[in-house]
Amino acid sequence: MPRKTTARRRSVGSIRVTKAGTYQVRLTGPDGKMRAHGTHRTKIEAERVLARLVAQAGSTMWIDVDAGTEPVGAFIRHWLTTRTDIRDSTRQLDLRLCDQWIDRPIAGSQAQFGAVDLSATPLRALTPALTREWMHLVVAESRARAIAHHRAHVEAPSAINAQIRAWARRRGISLAATE
Template sequence: MPPRRKRRRSYGSVRKLPSGRYQVRYPGPDGLLRPADRTFPTVTDADVWLSRKRIEIEEGRWVDPAHGEATVQDWGARWLASVSPQLKHTTQASYRSLIASRINPSLGGHELSSLRPIAVTEWVAQMRRAGLSPSRIRQAYRVLSQIMESAVDNGLIVTTPCRGVRLPRMPQSEPHILTPEEAARIVESAPAPHDLLIALLAFNGLRIGEAFALRRGDIDVSRRLLVVDENLAEANGALVFDTPKSHQKRTLALAASLAERLGTYLTGLPEDSEELLFTNRDGNPLRYNQWRKAHFNPAVSAAGLGDITPHDLRASHGTWVADRYGVMTAAHRLGHSNASVTTRHYARPVAGRDSEVAEAADAWMTGKDGASGT
């Protein structure tokens, strides 16, 4: 029997292997012949694959398979080095920790082109079985997603494997909204100067790191103004001064009584405008856990309250301001670039307001003045 003649093709080639399967070779945009990443059971399957590859190249969607041979670990390191200059120090430390402890041990050895959604799904399930919190799992997944999206953007892979993955839901925890009177009791129960620090959390809505980072030059007593342009945070045990969250520098008005008390306190500090307002006994920057245990928690207990966090004071401030002056004003006070963040995480309905709205609605419907009863 004469040997079977090869089918002539205008693009690429298909040949039958001794195993009976078919191998495809095709020219890339650079003219180099490359084999398909798999063999095919029939010549028809091989021809279909070859046709699709040709269309992919003609439409500019082709990716050199060699590019996808880089590992997740190698590309992750390159990606982190490229984005680090734009990240806050705490974010850099968080990303580095997640890559080293969560991504590389499980997925780092995979070639970019070989990582599939099922592997990512299994990785997420593995973290859940290990008892990681939903927040930590979502953070790790978000970093991996950014690494893989960068690989797509740079033409190393066609699509990201971080798709269709179900992540654990975040528990819905409501902040404890205090009344202004309750917050004032905590301030009165704290020793100086920590009473002023707590007052800035409750009555100016500062983040704890913003309050820790305040300097003498940030306070203008005569104009009753406060400038928030720095944040103090811990990154892998080290204290780092950086810009506020979302880089939102802002100037806030101070209550007259608070400005007066701050003015009195400033007279006892050095004249250096860079002098920190609040430090520990050794003159060093405050650390959150130490400060909360030594000064905040005792003040809460002395005020007859319990289960209150410093963050609750900020959330309470946002609620008071939003209730009386609107969400946009609250967003400015809290340093949010988007008011939706204020309503989603901070401002909460004030107790009793719904009943007041119902009474007002009755007046609107009847045309009677609810206040006068006429």
């Protein structure tokens, strides 16, 4: 009498038959989640793909297909709130900077991409060109804010004049009355 064989379970992946009659390859990633890696017409083809994927995973060439889908803003906030090696004051400062420069679109007159909004941008969409454009806009916006702040204080002579008069009074210097 022929011996019955039981189906052997793979530890890292599986092949299943879909309703359409194709074979779907699924692989367990390093994070423990099972992910689909395409469908194939024959079981042999699916087994070859699964074997290749298992070999890649073993050689650390495995690529998580869901990696990089998280938005930049959410990633930075999660990273900042879960760090244990920084002080609360540093965390609060970094979160304020995230509010100011990541969570708000930054627009510039010469923006190649228009307004750059990193808050909703997926991590995988970050490119050197987008990062350079964002950095250029941050520097330009910072410079514009600093100049506006300086002008507000320089071009407000009454406030400066009041400070000078207060300084002079403290030192006993008499000054002529102003209008």
